[in-house]
Amino acid sequence: MLVTLKDIKKIIGGNILFENLQLDIKPNEKIGLVGRNGSGKTTIFKIIAGIEQYEQGDLFLKRHTKIGYLEQIPHFPNGTVRSFLERSFEELNNLKQKMKELESEMQRTEKIERVLEMYGKIQTQFSDLGGYEMDAQLEKIADGLSISHLLQKSFEQLSGGEKTKAGLAKILLQQPELLLLDEPTNHLDLSAIEWLEEYLNHYKGSVCIISHDRTFLDHIVEKIADLENGEVDYYKGNYSSFEKQKEEKLLQEFAAFQEQQKKIKKMKEAIKRLRQWANEANPPNEGLHKRARNMERALERMEKLDRPVIDAKKMGLALTADDRSGNDVVKISGVTKQYQERGILKGIDLHVRYKERLAIVGDNGSGKSTLIKILMGKAEPSTGEITLGTQINIGYLAQNPLEGIAEDQPMIEYFRSEVSVTEGQARQILARFMFYGYAVFHKLGQLSGGEKMRLKLAIFMHQGVNVLLLDEPTNHLDVESQEVLEDALSRFDGTVIGISHDRYFLNKCFNETAYLVDGKLHRFHGTYHETKHNWERLKEDQTTLKKAPLAKNNIDTPDQINYEIEIERLEQELDDLTNQFKNGEISEQLYQIEEKERQRKLDRFYEEWATIEEK
Known part of the structure; x- marks a missing residue:
């Protein structure tokens, strides 16, 4: 074993976080450590790293x-x-440094052979350890994590997120036998996350990861350590495999619990009957009394199974708009945005319709949040036009949903300032969002990220919001809270425009994807996973156009290429759908619904493509 934690006990603030904790990490193992927020995952990392002390138990590290x-x-x-x-x-x-000192000594000493011999040994060691690749390795990792532009900056000038990225780069450069990564994808954009996945998949050493990024875990880990109630259970495979295995295990445990409860019920009934028969006998039958006592003792000795929690409480509520918006939710034409002399947005055109789910993705600093702020009216474009549709009621959900709100304000007071209801009605509503009893009087500053998000959803539900703007809403949420958000969005009957670097969230909640690169927006129909290939193809075509310019009339513009890709894909989908219907694989009703939706989008693409062709 590389690391072994044995019978570890840890107390925080007078409360036992865990006791008798067992954890093993093997050489060259890639493992994900999962569990609810507050379960002690980060504390375990700090214990292994020697930063945190513990009350009892043993920590064994390979020498x-x-x-x-x-x-x-x-x-x-x-x-x-x-x-x-x-x-x-x-x-x-x-x-x-030793080599430099010996080089200087060579100029002064007569014993040149001895110095050369020492220099040769040190140079060989330097070369074997990769000394001549230091700069190249540093540049490679800095480029992969998108921090090359920060290399000459003073470290203390960096933001918290930039410092964390630099810290990640530093430990990757150290190439330790064991990497302990606590939420490594926070502050990384999609390209950096995908680069890090590739790097870790080829990493020669052990990697233990705490992350709420389910896709990241799926692509890297081969084992999951599940921390629950102070105990660790192991599951082979990635995160998706773990979820299935854990569900099966819980169902088996619940079946065993139910079976034991039946047995206990039968034994109690038998004990009751034996006593009744013993008392009805004349004289009372001591033998039956003795058998009842023996059976009662056997029942007491039985190791009782705890009732497994099959699923935590979920909201299961739809975000329903009082009034639906018009078909045209927002139209943006020729929008630009300048900061000082730098162009962030360079001629953005965007048309979002009712019920569309559009994800905007791009590197950090590409202008995604700026575009969202312009849509909200919190920032003015330098040029261009923005037209909001009729009956629009916008709700904004960010990674800090309560930013700018006084943290000492009680939750129920804030809720009632946003929604006109009595205190009793407010408590009833908040209970449906899993805020029970005295919890409604907690101050906003005491709430976790997941609780803040649930509170904001409760407000949206009772404000009749019909357009949601999301800016990295899953950051700092545990998986359970992410699932609550995903479930709420799946039931939302309005329009959603969102920014996220969480690929699981993107693929589950959005069916349109727009890539914001170099100030331009490139839109595709489909999830991030479905459109990534088309986006890569478009980038290659654009590169080809730049390298080999032809006569204007013979060149497809990037917008033409974009539409041609979408038209080709939708035409193929219609053909596949028709074949499925002919082969009896889908019902006529489903065929008509799906065919109508795809044909509507295809007609729109034909019109817009024809408009571009005329230019």
Whole structure:
């Protein structure tokens, strides 16, 4: 074993977080540590890293094991980001310094052969450890995590998210035997997340990950350690496999619990009958009394099974708009946005219709949040027109849903300031969103990310919101809270426009995807997973156009290529749908619904493509 935790007991604030905790990490193992927020996952990482003490138990580390632990926000008071990253090469830097000293000594000493011999040994060691690839490795990782532009900046000038990314780059450069990564995808954009996946899949060492990014875990880990009620259970496979296995296990445990309850009920009934028969006998039958007592003792000795929690309470409520919006929700034409001399948005055209679910994806700093703020009216475009449709009622859900609200305000007071109801009505509504009893009087600053999100959804539901704008809403949410949000959105009968780097969330909640790159928006029909290939193809075509310019009349513009891809895909879908109906694979009713929807979109694409052709 690389790491073993045995019978670990940890107390925080007078409460036992866990006791008798067992955890093993093997060499070259990629494992995901999952569990509810507050279950102790980060504490386990800190114990392994030697940062956190524990009350009792044993921690065994394989001798000379180097551990890389990703701090939430690392500190480096003096120096640039590059100098911060170069500290990863401590051993190589020491060897490099020795080589420089020997080079100077060569100029002064007569014992040149001895110095050359020492220099040769150190140079060989330096080379074997990758000394001549230091700069290339640093550039590669900085580029992969999208921090190359920060290398010459003072470390202390960085934002918290940028410091965390730099900290991740530093521990990757150290190449420890064990990587402990706590929410490594926070602050990363999609391209950086996908680069990190590729890097970790080829990493020669053990990797243990805490993450609420289900797709990230699916693509990397081969085992899940599930921390629940202070105990760790192991499941082979990735996160999706774990979910299925855990559900099956819970169902088996529930069946065993029900079976035992039947047995207990029968034994209690038998004990009751034996006593009744014993008392009815004349004289009373001591033998039957004795048998009843023996059976009662057997019942007491029986190891009782706890009732398994098959599923945590979920809201199961639809976000229903009082009034639906018009068919045209928002139209954007030629929108640009300048910050100082930098163009963030460069001629954005966008048309969103009723009930569409549009995801906007792109790298950090590409202008996604700026575009959302323009849609909300919180930022003005430099040029261009924005037209909102009729009967629009917008709700905005961000990664911090209550940003700017006084944290000392009680939840129920804030809710009633947003929704005109009595205190009793407010408590009834909040209970449906899993806020029970005294919890409604908790101050906003005491709420977790998931609780803040549920509170905001409760407000939206009673404000008649029919358009939702989402800005990284799943950040800082545990998986259970993410599922609550996904369930609420699936029942929402309005329009959704969202930004996210959570691919599971993107694929589940959105059927239209727009890529914001270099200030331009490129839209495709389909989920992120379905459209990624088309986007990669479009980028290749654009690169080809730039490298080999032809006469204007013979060139398909990027917009033409985009529409041609979508038209080709929809035509194929219609053919496939017709074949499914002919083969009896789908009903006539389903065929008519699906065929009508695809034909509507295809007709729209034909019209818009023809308009571009005329230009």
